[in-house]
Amino acid sequence: MDFSFSQEQQMLQDSVGRYLQNNYDFEARQTLVASDVPWSNQVWQQFAELGLMALPYDEEQGGLGGSISDCVAFAGAFGKYLVVEPYISSTMLAGAALAASETNVAQQWLEKLASGQSVAAFAYEEGHGSASLAQIEMIAQPDGNCFRLDGEKRLIIAGAEADILVVVAKVADSDRIGLFLVDKDSDGLDVRAYNTIDGRSAANIRFNQVTVTHDSVLLEDAGSILEGIIGNAIIVQSAEAVGAMSALLALTSEYTQTRKQFGVPIGSFQAVAHRLADMKIAFNKALATLTYTTALAESGTLTGRDIAVLKGQTGKLGRAIGEASIQTHGGVGMTDELSVSHYHKRLLAYDAQFGDHFYHLRTLGQR
Secondary structure, three states, X not given: OOOOXXXXXXXXXXXXXXHHHHHOOHHHHHHHHHOOOOOOHHHHHHHHHOOOOOOOOOHHHOOOOOOHHHHHHHHHHHHHOOOOOOHHHHHHHHHHHHHHOOOHHHXXXXXXXXXXXXXXXXXXXXXXXXXXXXXXXXXXXEEOOEEXXXXXEEEEEOOOOOOEEEEEEEEOOOOOEEEEEEEOOOOOEEEEEEEOOOOOEEEEEEEEEEEEOHHHEEEOOOHXXXXXXXXXXXHHHHHHXXXXXXXXXXXXXXXXXXXXXXOEEHHHOHXXXXXXXXXXXXXXXXHHHHHXXXXXXXXXXXXXXXXXXXXXXXXXXXXXXXXXXXXXXXXXXXXXXXXXXXHHHHHHHHHHOOOOHHHHHHHHHHO
16 A cells, blocks of 8 residues: 555645745744734635645545545644644634534535635533543524533633634433534633633633524534544644654754753763654654544544554653654753744643543553
8 A cells, every 4th residue: 555645745735845844934923922812813814825724624525535644644743733723623623513414504604714714613522531422512402493502611722812613512311422513602611711821722611592594404414424523633733743743753853963061062972862763763663553533534444442542652652752852852851932832832722632542542452
């Protein structure tokens, strides 16, 4: 099996990487994070012009009909440059949920997302630290032709700024998990915005009997579809994580060759050389797992166990690489002025979303 990217995928990867290299270096990114805006609209529009927003959707829906490997091809650059724009939340999660619905409202919003006109947020997490649908506690109570949502969602990336929310909730008195479309200006929303440790905008939102009309019900039974959506999002997020690991490895390798003690580079010290070798092994393990999992997804043979392996590996190995990089750099590695600490925080954030590596490795032992 050929695991290399196609010529078209390589061109897309180069285009995204070149744009970020020229417009999204660490200093520019830090200026953006320190500003009053959650992300750059200019960068968001450029992503749309490159076709990234429309890439995962079918051509019949106004998309480009791309595959999961197409998204993996450029996602590494997002991790390398610590992009704060909510691509996975808006495109891979909320957008994919809209694409799975056959309602007219879903199609209208999907076109806006694909063109970069609007941003959507995916309201899923409830504080359990798990990707399991069985942990969903928010209730969607039928009320005539409508539903009423009651409960709280946490860590919603772009939750305070998004034009719409795609909400995952349990249909009352059933085992069904539904998908519901909620406008940002709906009555009954209590939004608490904040920044995550890795510089992204997020929100916790309390839903107090929020009314969802019949045409805004995306799916009343979305269990199996949701597993696929979240699985694809985890693959793309893991590609971002591997991109961040690659950047950390390069930074640390360069540092060990330029930082001197006792008149020689610290990379010549056996302990440092062994640590760097461990980082390289960890990175290649993560990359191999990502490549294999992506190939499984492309072939249609992906299972929940494969996603758990990928999430567990990238979370565990990403933490190990981040900690080793900080230890090699010493105290300066913990400062905001150096990118090392920001990569580590991003890897920690990746690990926490949809269940950390402890959770996924435990689930493997239970299968």
